[in-house]
Amino acid sequence: MNTIKIVFTDLATLSVLLLLGMFVRKKVKFIQNLYLPVSLIGGFLGLLLGPQILGHYTGVSLPLGKTIAQWPGILVNVVLGLSFFGTESSKNFGRLALSAVNQGGLVHQTQVCVGLGLTMVLMQFYPDLPLAFGLTPVYGFHGGHGTANAAGAALMQAGWADGLAVSNTMATAGLMSGIIIGMIIINLGVRRGYAQKVSKPQDVPQDIKEGIVPVVKRKSIGKGVTYNDALDPLALQLGFVGIILGMANILSRSLSWVHPLLKQIPLFACAMICGAVLSQILKKLGLADYIDRPTISRIAGVALDFLVCSAIATLSLKAFALYLVPMLIVIVTMIVVNVLVNFYFGYKMFDVDWFERTMGSYGLESGVLATGLMLLRVVDPKFETTGQESAASSAALCYPWSLPYVMFGPMLAFLVPGWMMLGGSLVLWIVFYIIARKFFWHPERKFSELMFGK
Template sequence: MSADKIGFALLILAVLLFAGKWVRMHWRPAQKLFLPASILAGVIGLLLGPGVLGLLAQTVAGPETALADGIIPESMLNIWSELPGLLINVVFATLLLGVPLPNFKRVWNLAGPQLAFGLTLGAGQYVVGILIAALVLAPVFGLPLMAGALIEIGFEGGHGTAAGLQDVFADLGFPEGADMAVGMATVGVISGIVGGIILINWGVRNGKSEVLDKDVGEIPQNQQRGLIPKDNRPVPTGGMTVRSESIEPLTLHFAFVAMAILVGLGILESLTWIEKQTWGSGEDGMELLGAVPLFPLAMIGGLIVQQVLTRIDKNDLLDRETMLRIQGIALDILIAAAIASLSLAVIAANLAPFLLLGIAGIAWNVCLFLFLAPRVIPKYWFERGIGDLGQSMGVTATGLILMKIADPDNKTPAYEAFGYKQMAFEPLFGGGLITGISLPVIYNFGPWPLFGVMLALVVLGMGSGLFYFGKLKEQ
């Protein structure tokens, strides 16, 4: 693939992202659903590709029509399909860069209840998924038992994680799993936002919210359109910690990201080497760590780089806001590329299993929010729990959107508690180590060892929430 073709594919993807933003600004349903421009861009690309427009043109005008491959050719989609596996490393490397470690006691008091709730949500998605895979998907539809991990990969992990695991799915003989996971992530985001807004309205009407009341007005139009008013726009996108004549601040921060990824790569190579010298050696050796993707270890690399900079950098060169901008552009491109290159034929061929997993995942999350969150989170359970619900169905950004709607003026500790909880939760679920090893563990050992561990975590999360944090609430 030539550099010209790759560059042109990136240019077209950028145009689609602008088109997605234009749709968000001018199409009311997209505003009401708070759909990110990246998802809209991916959908536009998917509709203009051979799977939709091309198929429709062939049906109407025959296979020789000029639009037989759609406006976006297969060769461009092939380039886009490679981007998520690269950009997910950037997204996860930036998660902990610029995040100082806070006081443990404060973290425990604020994040403990939400960690118990979030742990139950995340681990339970494996429990539910593996049961469905073992009892229905494998015997009835002939799918691999690895399908039991699709709920957590798509819902907690989101588009980035789902697309980033594409090579792992292929290496383990389940290539269609990557498309199903990306589709599951799309279902999760949409159902998370729609369901979250429905639950917020329910909570306001029934007095569950301690911030909003029944007379609360409509969400501001600028917020629905995803715009910042002209007289309230911040000038910088991040703090400039160095003078641009010495090095562009964005360039410096990209170097920090690169170091984090390289540290993660070094960890992965070391683990792979150890595996090859021990249980992975010989013809009968078992590959486990070699199938683990790079991105969860890139997050560990970011934590290591952050701790080194904390000790040696006396000038505070790393700016967290700049790191968030790098993370944001990588995630936007990743999501658009992943959805646009999605195979609708794979989802159509596995529609019943796909719907079964999606409905089961949604039901699990909503039921836990309604019945467990108020019994686990000591105060402001509605405002704080809605963030965890959003994350468990549509990644972190969805949780933040729902918390912003439920607590628009930041009157509760929802954001702070959610952020602290993420520091312990992200390294494990939603693209963390457990997500990364789930597929190779099921492939090598079957589903039941992972099922047992996840069931134990569900019991731990639910038990600590009900009998420890719940008792604190009573006191």
């Protein structure tokens, strides 16, 4: 079978899984109440019906070709390469945005420090456990599947064959815990009167639970920049995507010629740089209005859905079994720490709408912005509070400290001692903490009152 036929065969398989996932979410009440994304459901169906589970016991399975496992590594370049393409520079540096960004920095660094510190302890009992294992929690929880796949591929390139499988597992654990525990916290918070806009989570409309927009509520997902008889509008935006990927490939090869060490810089990092550069070039040429950001966002969203579905469907159960005990210890610890740190700092730092803003932050730090907005929608259905602005600010302005961990962390984990990485991460945590205490702290708010509902 030639390459293009393989691609279309894989596309058909993943499309079936996504449609099955959509059907399951629409029909199964339990799944609706958990708000599980269709891509996650479809991925689990693929894993269940694939050669690792159904095929292992029956000899008959869904035809998940080996090439499907390669999709996440390619699609992540699309998802991250479009991160800065056509975006406007954020001008919101007010107190609300800055407090959200600082709180996000504290949570991010806590995930890094706990992951590295716990791994260094576990390495005493599991000598074959690499230090890089300690970075996978922040890749999965803070970064989500997109970042986890990018960093996981870089870990494989750096020499850890199971890095991608472990990172993907962490991302799945983060997303699942974020949604499930998030809903438990929402129920508790609503009963205690923390939520301002809903009296009970059941106020969420049924169509949102099912995930299908009613006909009367449907909106355009983008704008046509070109006329169809000249060039299909979607083709123009896809053309930009192709140019970014082509530029990234050239940049990646050029870096390897400059110095062998630069080969370690992952392709997705080059794609992010090229996306931002192309956006600036078009702006300088007066062509920025050729970019339709809503359509670009939809392309990235499609790539992310197929990425998540293919990543979970091809999760390595052998790698999961190999790292079972360390992985369970780290995941459970990270879930507990993620809840406590998000709500402690959110309660102490956020002037207004602390519960709504913290729910958005908790979802963001357990997967992606979409998870945070989903949880926020439950407690603030019409986005009337500052929760959406807060979560968006944190997500948009976190790159200065999160990207270096993704771009260079996989390489450094094999080049520098663990104490050096942990020490540097602790220093940055302390910086964020000092800023929080100096500018945003509410000493009159007692965390014990929050915990026990007083």
